[in-house]
Amino acid sequence: MKEDFPVFLWKYQYFSKNQLTTTHHEQVNIFNPGIQNHDAGPDFSQAKIKIDGINWFGHVEVHVKSSHWKQHKHQTDPAYNRVILHVVWEDDMAVYRNDGSLIPTLELKNRVDFDLYRKYKYLTQNLETIPCNHVIGKVDAIIICSMLDKTVIGRLERKAGDIIRLIDNKLTWQEATYRLLAQNFGFKTNKEAFLRLSENLPLKLLLKHRNNIFQVEALLFGVAGFLNDPLKDEYFRRLKNEYQFLAHKYYLKGKELNKVEWKFLRMRPGNFPTIRIAQFAQFFHRNKNLFAVFKEVNSCQFLIDNLSVSQSAYWHNHYSFGKFCRSSIPGLGKESIYNIIINTVVPLKVAYGRIKEDRSQIDHAVRLLEKLPPETNKVTKLWKNLDVKIESAFDSQGLIELFDNFCLGNKCLNCNIGISIVKTT
Ligand code: SF4
Known part of the structure; x- marks a missing residue:
């Protein structure tokens, strides 16, 4: 198991809260699981949790095993002093902050629906090119669209970022x-x-x-x-x-x-x-x-x-x-012209829009993608074989990004499609 699973469980609170206690039998009430942090430092910040009758506000750190706290040397890192709860899949040792105080620990392994775990394993251990290939047909089109919105934006931002660096370099x-x-x-x-x-x-x-x-x-x-x-x-x-x-x-x-x-x-x-x-x-x-x-x-x-x-x-x-x-x-040829619009004109407009704070350039860039026909290549053919709708270059760009940055690394728990598959029990 990778850490993404307990992080996913905590983020979406997919575990039984029935008689929720720490490993030291303190009663736990979660008011807010916090905001996920994708940079260095604890996994969640601004969490609000009542432990043994006391209200706490601070960080939550998540691991597969509680001993990973020590393995990652958090006990010597002051950034982890404000961790109010250690959430783990399995508790295999007590862990302490660098001031010597015991960190309350919540173990999840007996609180999770087995079907959820089975689907997580299916997606993340499946060696097929697109791990969700047998089940994506059952995923709501709106969820696929929402994921493509996310991946297209990510792709445009990355390409625009490369151009902005050129402009920054004079x-x-x-x-x-x-x-x-x-x-x-x-x-x-x-x-x-x-x-x-x-x-x-x-x-x-x-x-x-x-x-x-x-x-x-x-x-x-x-x-x-x-x-x-x-x-x-x-x-x-x-x-x-x-x-x-x-x-x-x-x-x-x-x-x-x-x-x-x-x-x-x-x-x-x-x-x-x-x-x-x-x-x-x-x-x-x-x-x-x-x-x-x-x-x-x-x-x-x-x-x-x-x-x-x-x-x-x-x-x-x-x-x-x-x-x-x-x-x-x-x-x-036409295909080459579309390729130039997709890979040169569109990112340039986005970069220009970002630097000049001109939203209309970004909107025009997105509209160009929506008007152009989809690209045909190895990746889009994979999606086509799964009957995923590809109606424009917006869709093909989103699916290429999804494949490269999510499917290839089995990052299904960071993908709206994967989350919806795991959630559906
Ligand atoms: S990342 Fe998303 S689309 Fe790709 S295989 Fe996983 S669930 Fe499917």
Whole structure:
């Protein structure tokens, strides 16, 4: 058993209060179990409890066994001096505060419905990918929705927090957008390489040459490390010459990535980093201030239209430099555009809303997620197989977060769905 179970029992008071006494037979009346503390220190604070006729106000500490008090060295920590009750699953030794006074202890193991314990064990020891897979179908849709609200908010806050840290580190909103967008263009496989590209190639250079797509491509492909080979291809040769000129002018030598940092393996040619870089170049060619576009535009369709870019002519029939292909290579697809809105536009709006205390940006961000179709990936397929409704990107984002941060770690007692399953006896 992990500590989350007795914490859960105490938090929701799921135990029999019939003739409730401490292990030393003092009568206990609980007026308020307290507020759960997720940081260091006792598990609950501001609890109100009457013990042996005396009213107490203070902390409650919870353990699986009372001996864990000593194991965790609470007897030497003054933060635990105000613990008024020690709640344990099993009492295996008396414990004392650092002033030598005995701490009243409440043992829960004989006060809990066995069915509750059986369900807890089922959820937390089940090795299936989604531990509640056999029972989630019986959970009320409102409970699933409430959990998704919680996970989407958590996900947005985390992503916005990453952006806020960039802004705190003196990046402008434009530069932060550039970094984020670059990572987004790399998708999972080339995320790191794209990020390095955006770190090594200053945005101001791209913007300075943005009216000339050839120069934008020369800068991006050059710093990406693609222009070092001795290829005979005419377009390659011209781009290389242009880059050498620009690299000399702007001291870019030594900033180039190594070509091997880019991954092509097991990738559809349309997703090759060369094609993605060419599409990325178009973004800067078309938009002077991408952040302003992302911040000011709230219409989903307008954003989709704005993000629908097609690479320059050479990349319509080349997947790599010098490799001609007969079929025409399409521009940025719908799925990729949705991905950029979900992972770049939405977090930027939330971060901006947080910093500027502009609630409307956050509301628009959430509305964008609600309007976009759900993502299709390994995780959303798992949920689909369990008949969980996924109607928008809001749902898919919430379910991805739920899976990554709750289901994978069997944190079912921190999940509204898990709590409802355990509670239903
Ligand atoms: S964390 Fe929630 S959704 Fe995930 S398996 Fe546990 S109960 Fe189910």
